[in-house]
Amino acid sequence: MPSADDRNWFGRVRPRWSLARQLFVLQVFVVAVVVLTGALLAWYDAGRRNEEKAADKVVTVARVLAAQPAVRDGLTAPNPTATLQPLAERVRAETGVDFITIMSPAGIRYTHPDPTRIGQPFIGHIEQAVAGQVFTETYSGTLGPSVRAVVPVYDDAHRLVGLVSDGITVLMLTAELRERLTVLVVVAVGALLVGGLLTYLVSARIRRHTHGLKPAELSRMYEYHDSILHAVREGLLLVAPSGQITLCNDGAAVLLSLDPVETEGKHVSELGLPQSLVETLATGRAVRDEVHLTDDHVLLVNVSQIRSGERDLGTVVTLRDHTELQALSGELDSMRGFAESLRSAAHESANRLHTVVSLIELGRAEEAVAFATAELRLAQQLTDRVVGAVGESVLAAVLLGKSAEAGERGVEVVLSADTEIDDVDVGHIDSRDLVTILGNLIDNAVEATMESARPRVEVTIRSTEDGVLIRVADNGPGVDPGSAQRVFQRGWSTKEDGRGRGLGLALVGQSVRRHRGSIDVHNEGGAVFTVLLPAGADVAR
Incomplete structure (x- = not known):
């Protein structure tokens, strides 16, 4: 069944033509109409110009003939026909007009191509000529319709002595026009063929670009395309x-x-x-x-x-x-590291517990108590310091996890004396961004200190008048001042291979920019990264 798109306003089924074919037919029709209209206008213009040319010619011939002394003398002679008929026929043959009639002021013919018509009244209007005017008209006389002129003839005393009329028949004009018609038809056909060829070339190009699809198909394709792009x-x-x-x-x-x-x-x-x-x-x-x-x-x-x-x-x-997934991956990595640190700590605790049990079994109870108390005091000091200074649970978890992870690698992570922050101070900051910034800065610092004799990383987190300040300093080789502006670009790394690296600091820079913050890198014995996140800043998402 034809769809609604295949029917016209009258409910009839449209031809299943492609857009290119429909445009080709339409363009051929337009070209044909234009060519035919132009041909008709050219035909009409040629006919009008032919009549104007004929009118100019008959007026000129009549004026020249009326001004001849022989005509004035003949009109006043006893037998005007004997003098004027030969003259009129000779002039008619030389000028190519169809008739020349010389008549009296009353319209009685003295000359005519048909001698039997001599002496009869002129068929046509002569009133304007009698009144002294030269005029032309198209009138049907004895030779049929003709374009004629009537001119008055005056003697030396300026008295009206006769009239001169000549004309060209419409049949003669039509014959001349037919000769032009052949050329006009050839030009029109040539224009139609050239227009059709150019239209075909345009249609072929459109067919190539539209792949032969129908207008309804193109319309549906555009609608689907536009909907999908926006959806x-x-x-x-x-x-x-x-x-x-x-x-x-x-x-x-x-x-x-x-x-x-x-x-x-x-x-x-x-x-x-x-x-x-x-x-x-x-x-x-x-x-x-x-x-x-x-x-x-x-x-x-x-x-x-x-x-x-x-x-x-x-x-x-x-x-x-991939923003949210990357942030979640960062959190997951941090939690995984924290869990791995707890597992390692549990393993170490088991070893230490075995040591304590062995000391007790050997009867060295005092040494066992001292060993257990020292280990507990060291672990608890770090936990108490983090929990006491950092009231935000996410930051505390990251610090503890990264500290344990770094400790396994032989790197000491400590909090500075002025570290103090609570959850109110960082309430406007997305916890995932905190994990991204702090976790990646610590990871970068730990990585940088691996070649140091006593690797150490100091972390500072505190609230200031301008916002939240996060500072991570290490005792590694520092950052090349020439590379300070590039460290937050994806792919930057101090490692020679660089594969899989350079994303952490780039994510730090992105999180800082998202919070309209600032970040500074300089050297103080090692690299120092300082981040300032303004209080109450709008987050760009």
Whole structure:
């Protein structure tokens, strides 16, 4: 059954033609109408000009003939016909007019192509000529319809002595017009053929671009295309081989903080994106689940090339938001490290318990008590210091977990004397961002001190008038001043291989920017990272 899209206003089924074919038929019809209209107008104009030319000719011939002395003398002669008929016929033959009639002021013919008509009244109007005017008209006389002129003839005393009329028959004009008609028809047919050929070429091009689809199919395809682009949460970009953005859906605009209307048509380097992402989009190389960081998001980027035959159409880029998953992964890593530290601590506690039991079995009870008390005091001191200074449970858990993990690697993590923070001070900060900032800074510091003789990391967390300050200092080799601006870029690492590295500090920088904060890097015996998160700042999401 035909669908509603296949019916016209009258309920009849439309022809199942593609858009290209419908446009071809419409364009041929338009070309035909234009050519035929032009031909008819040209025919009408040619006829009008032919009549005007004939009128000018008969007036000229009549005026010249009326001004001849022989005509004036003949009109006043006793037998005007004997003198004027030969003259009139000779002039008619020379000028190509169809008739010349010389008559009296009363309209009685003295000359005529048909001698039997001589002496009879002139058929037509002569009143204006008798009144002294030269005029033309189309009138049916003895030779049929003709374009004629009537001119008065005056003697030397300016008295009206006769009239001169000549004319060209309409049949003669039509014959001349037919000669032009042949040329007009040839031109019209040629124009129609050329127009049809050009229309066919345009139609073929449209068919190639529309793939032979019908208008209803194109309409549905556009509606589905537009709906899908606006509905999907994933970002979608189409990038031309030259690097210009040809399509940006709503998801991509949100993830990249762009205006989709202003984005399309711009080069990827003009969008203010991170340099690593610009290079990925501009080069057009195929990538799969490549991680890129913007100011507000962690993105998984996929790039695929698209081709049509041998023609390169550019690349299609999909963007997926990995921000929350990355934050959760960071929390999970921290909790996993904390759990691993607890497992190790439990294992160590078991070893120490065995030591205490062995000392008791050997009868050295006092030594067993001293050993157990010392170990308990050291472990409890760190816990009491963290719990007493840090009232926010997430920060306390991160500090304890990272301290235990670092302790296993032989690195001492301590809190500075001025560390003091509670949950009210950090209530405006997302706990996941706290884990990201503090956890990654400590991990980076621990990694940097591994080559030191007595590796040590000092952590400071306190509330200030400007907001929350987090400071992590180590006694490692420090940061090259020339690299201080690049440490928060994805992929930066002091390790030679660099594989799998450089993401932690980049996530720190992203979290700080999201909270409108600031971060400073300098050296004081080792690297010192200072983060300030303003109080009450709006979080960019």
